[in-house]
Amino acid sequence: MRFRNFWCGRRRLAARLISAFFWASFLLPLLLAAPLLAAGSGEGPGPSPAPQPSSQPAPQPASPPAGADLPPAIAAIAAIPDAAPGDLAQGQRLYRANCAGCHKWHGGGGGGYGGAALSLRATALERPQIIETIACGRPGTGMPYHLRDAYAGAGCYGLAEKDLPAGMVLEANNFLRPAEIAAIADYVIATIKGRGEPTLAECRAFFGEGSRVCDIYEKPQ
Amino acid sequence: MKRTPFLLTAALGALLAAAPARAGDVTEQRLLNADQEAGNWLLHHKDYAAHRYTTLDQINPATLPRLHVAWTLALGGVEGGGIWSHGGLEGTPLAEDGFLYVTDGWGRLYKIDAHGGQGVLVWMMDPKTDHDWAGAVACCGVDNRGAAFWHNLVITHTLDGRLIATDKESGKIVWQRQVANPDKGEVVTGAPLIVHDMAISGVAGAEYGIRGWIAATDLNTHQEVWRTYTIPAKGEPGAETWKDDHDAAQNGGGSTWVTGSYDPATDTIVWGVGNPGPDWDNAYRPGDNLYTDSSLGLDAKTGKIKWFFQHTPNDPFDYDSVAENVLVDAGGRHLALEADRNGIAYAIDRTNGQFVWATPFVKKLTWTKGVDPRTGKPVDYDPQRDVQVYVASVTPSRENKVTMICPGNMGGKNWPPTAYNPDLGTWYIPVIESCNRITVQETIPGKSYKPREFFTGGGPSDPERITGSLTAIDAATGRITGKAETRYPLLGGVLATPSLVLTGEPDGTFHAFDAKTLQPLWQFPTGAGISAPPMAFMVDGKEYIALLVGLGGAWDKWFIDATPELKRIQPSSMLYVFGID
Numbered sequence: 001m002r003f004r005n006f007w008c009g010r011r012r013l014a015a016r017l018i019s020a021f022f023w024a025s026f027l028l029p030l031l032l033a034a035p036l037l038a039a040g041s042g043e044g045p046g047p048s049p050a051p052q053p054s055s056q057p058a059p060q061p062a063s064p065p066a067g068a069d070l071p072p073a074i075a076a077i078a079a080i081p082d083a084a085p086g087d088l089a090q091g092q093r094l095y096r097a098n099c100a101g102c103h104k105w106h107g108g109g110g111g112g113y114g115g116a117a118l119s120l121r122a123t124a125l126e127r128p129q130i131i132e133t134i135a136c137g138r139p140g141t142g143m144p145y146h147l148r149d150a151y152a153g154a155g156c157y158g159l160a161e162k163d164l165p166a167g168m169v170l171e172a173n174n175f176l177r178p179a180e181i182a183a184i185a186d187y188v189i190a191t192i193k194g195r196g197e198p199t200l201a202e203c204r205a206f207f208g209e210g211s212r213v214c215d216i217y218e219k220p221q
Numbered sequence: 222m223k224r225t226p227f228l229l230t231a232a233l234g235a236l237l238a239a240a241p242a243r244a245g246d247v248t249e250q251r252l253l254n255a256d257q258e259a260g261n262w263l264l265h266h267k268d269y270a271a272h273r274y275t276t277l278d279q280i281n282p283a284t285l286p287r288l289h290v291a292w293t294l295a296l297g298g299v300e301g302g303g304i305w306s307h308g309g310l311e312g313t314p315l316a317e318d319g320f321l322y323v324t325d326g327w328g329r330l331y332k333i334d335a336h337g338g339q340g341v342l343v344w345m346m347d348p349k350t351d352h353d354w355a356g357a358v359a360c361c362g363v364d365n366r367g368a369a370f371w372h373n374l375v376i377t378h379t380l381d382g383r384l385i386a387t388d389k390e391s392g393k394i395v396w397q398r399q400v401a402n403p404d405k406g407e408v409v410t411g412a413p414l415i416v417h418d419m420a421i422s423g424v425a426g427a428e429y430g431i432r433g434w435i436a437a438t439d440l441n442t443h444q445e446v447w448r449t450y451t452i453p454a455k456g457e458p459g460a461e462t463w464k465d466d467h468d469a470a471q472n473g474g475g476s477t478w479v480t481g482s483y484d485p486a487t488d489t490i491v492w493g494v495g496n497p498g499p500d501w502d503n504a505y506r507p508g509d510n511l512y513t514d515s516s517l518g519l520d521a522k523t524g525k526i527k528w529f530f531q532h533t534p535n536d537p538f539d540y541d542s543v544a545e546n547v548l549v550d551a552g553g554r555h556l557a558l559e560a561d562r563n564g565i566a567y568a569i570d571r572t573n574g575q576f577v578w579a580t581p582f583v584k585k586l587t588w589t590k591g592v593d594p595r596t597g598k599p600v601d602y603d604p605q606r607d608v609q610v611y612v613a614s615v616t617p618s619r620e621n622k623v624t625m626i627c628p629g630n631m632g633g634k635n636w637p638p639t640a641y642n643p644d645l646g647t648w649y650i651p652v653i654e655s656c657n658r659i660t661v662q663e664t665i666p667g668k669s670y671k672p673r674e675f676f677t678g679g680g681p682s683d684p685e686r687i688t689g690s691l692t693a694i695d696a697a698t699g700r701i702t703g704k705a706e707t708r709y710p711l712l713g714g715v716l717a718t719p720s721l722v723l724t725g726e727p728d729g730t731f732h733a734f735d736a737k738t739l740q741p742l743w744q745f746p747t748g749a750g751i752s753a754p755p756m757a758f759m760v761d762g763k764e765y766i767a768l769l770v771g772l773g774g775a776w777d778k779w780f781i782d783a784t785p786e787l788k789r790i791q792p793s794s795m796l797y798v799f800g801i802d
Contacts, residue, residue: 101304101305104304112360112680113361113675113677116680173306211353212403213354216672216673
């Protein structure tokens with residue numbers, strides 16, 4: 001079985017070559033209507049200059065009203081009540097299986113050999129937009145969509161996959177149910193978003209006590 | 222003390238001297254003559270010269286129509302860890318007296334009884350590799366390329382940096398020691414090389430800012446004998462080729478993750494060195510960056526560098542020289558052949574590192590206009606410059622931040638091993654015919670390096686289709702004598718027989734080509750990703766070809782866009798053994 005991180009760093013040929021044109025012709029009007037779609041994560045809608053270091057903070061635009069302009073399917077997920085404080089185990093398990101391959105356990109993302117996964121620590125997105133990004137992915141980038149019917153009709157961003165150039169939207173290897181998407185968003189907001197450099201306590205919370213992954217956070221290198 | 226009659230002692234002594242070493246005791250003498258044990262495969266590359274050539278010839282063009290799968294055995298190690306969703310198989314099986322010894326990507330070691338026309342698992346040694354600790358800093362897959370023999374022990378590495386000795390009969394771990402440190406981004410994927418009574422280990426991690434090394438462990442005392450860093454310390458020869466003011470050498474890369482070769486005549490270990498780090502921002506590390514992208518000749522007893530030959534100084538492409546050096550006597554010279562990631566095949570004199578010949582072996586090569594026939598350096602190399610630009614319109618740099626390079630950064634030729642037919646004097650290279658796009662990101666001194674985080678100065682992407690070829694070169698002249706094109710890049714490596722060349726494609730197709738003409742003669746669809754080289758062995762008087770099949774390496778994570786059809790290939794872990802009906 002392949003997990004989400006299979007997609008990490010994928011910069012599809014078709015997507016890269018035509019995405020600038022595509023976005024200009026189809027999506028700019030949408031973007032004008034929903035500016036946070038692109039701005040919040042710090043990556044423009046066109047071809048990104050590949051790897052972004054995790055240390056580079058994303059731009060921090062003012063947050064618009066949560067939930068504005070979401071398609072109904074996404075708004076329904078956003079309406080799922082927040083996870084109770086301390087009830088993040090499900091979100092952590094799902095994050096580990098579906099997100100950590102590219103965004104890393106600490107959410108810092110980063111460049112490197114493959115990917116340009118954005119920093120979730122530096123993200124300015126609010127809960128509805130995080131849910132939308134997980135559900136819909138980010139067309140033209142390596143971020144795949146995790147909601148089965150995201151592009152079955154005029155769902156995410158008003159687009160249908162059948163009308164899009166091949167490779168424009170990437171399908172995740174595992175689809176997630178609405179409650180699972182909400183659980184991941186709650187986990188990201190509670191434990192990752194807004195944090196600075198990863199800490200020993202965060203590492204142990206993710207991997208458990210005694211994992212050697214956390215050795216490097218025990219003492220300054 | 223009772224005295225043994227003299228005559229009896231003498232008779233026993235004569236008997237012992239005449240008898241071959243007992244089965245299962247792999248002595249130094251046997252390793253030195255590994256090429257003459259036709260039915261066995263005692264060293265990672267078959268022999269110390271890394272020929273990967275079997276003299277077995279039951280499987281030949283006349284019998285190929287009757288070559289079929291004799292048996293298969295499912296192995297483990299497909300589980301993920303760290304940043305990897307799955308493990309894979311890149312190993313070369315070892316064979317001794319009808320038993321195979323193979324490893325999976327997480328370093329489990331399997332002993333398989335191949336007698337009687339079937340494969341029976343005798344034991345499995347599980348080193349319980351720390352999946353997250355190691356898998357999070359393995360740049361290019363969950364891989365282990367195989368085992369080594371020393372007397373009654375089987376010697377292996379693990380991704381989390383251990384050297385392990387396992388009893389050949391019981392499968393129990395006898396001792397182990399930590400040779401590499403994943404806290405620093407170091408992991409180990411190569412098979413050990415046994416020289417004298419030492420295990421030689423190489424390290425991976427140039428994408429994580431390591432300072433590379435080659436280390437020797439005494440197998441009797443379990444202590445380290447020597448460790449030679451591939452990046453010189455301050456004051457050592459070569460340190461002057463790191464001209465920055467921010468100690469770039471400390472994270473200079475130069476990993477050594479492919480098993481080298483050994484020349485007993487001069488007691489020299491020949492080993493390839495990987496790329497400098499950060500991979501694509503060469504302005505961060507002005508100077509030639511020795512000994513990255515070099516072939517090294519090391520004194521086996523001390524590890525001292527006797528000679529070196531550098532292929533791509535101040536490399537801005539990720540064109541490492543980690544590949545195996547094939548030791549060949551041809552044209553009246555003692556050569557070491559290396560098919561470099563930069564798309565050029567080199568022959569150097571293995572007694573002194575002097576350049577002999579160079580031949581581009583890829584169809585498209587854009588980063589240099591050629592090789593200086595006198596020095597072996599790229600003709601665009603300028604010794605007066607600290608930061609090389611080669612063909613400036615192509616070369617990644619802070620001024621040329623997005624650029625297509627040919628070959629792409631995977632090569633050329635990557636780790637999959639070549640093979641050499643000494644009767645024909647022909648050397649076979651598994652080629653990645655490629656270009657890809659490099660995007661440069663400036664590395665900031667004091668800021669960009671973080672332990673266990675990527676340190677690459679940019680990244681590759683793959684907007685163009687990548688294919689492959691099997692390319693044949695005459696060792697004496699360096700002339701290309703044949704090229705069999707393949708639909709996919711060759712990511713598994715080559716076996717040569719007296720009449721055939723065998724290799725697999727990552728879509729699962731296993732091929733046999735004619736050794737002289739490279740005509741495709743036979744193929745079999747294994748139905749899974751081939752990322753390992755075939756080998757040959759004999760049991761019950763019959764020749765078999767063994768091949769590990771299971772999507773290994775980095776291709777499906779970092780390079781799949783260049784071969785979209787391969788997205789359907791699923792992780793798997795299977796040993797295939799082929800024989801004549």
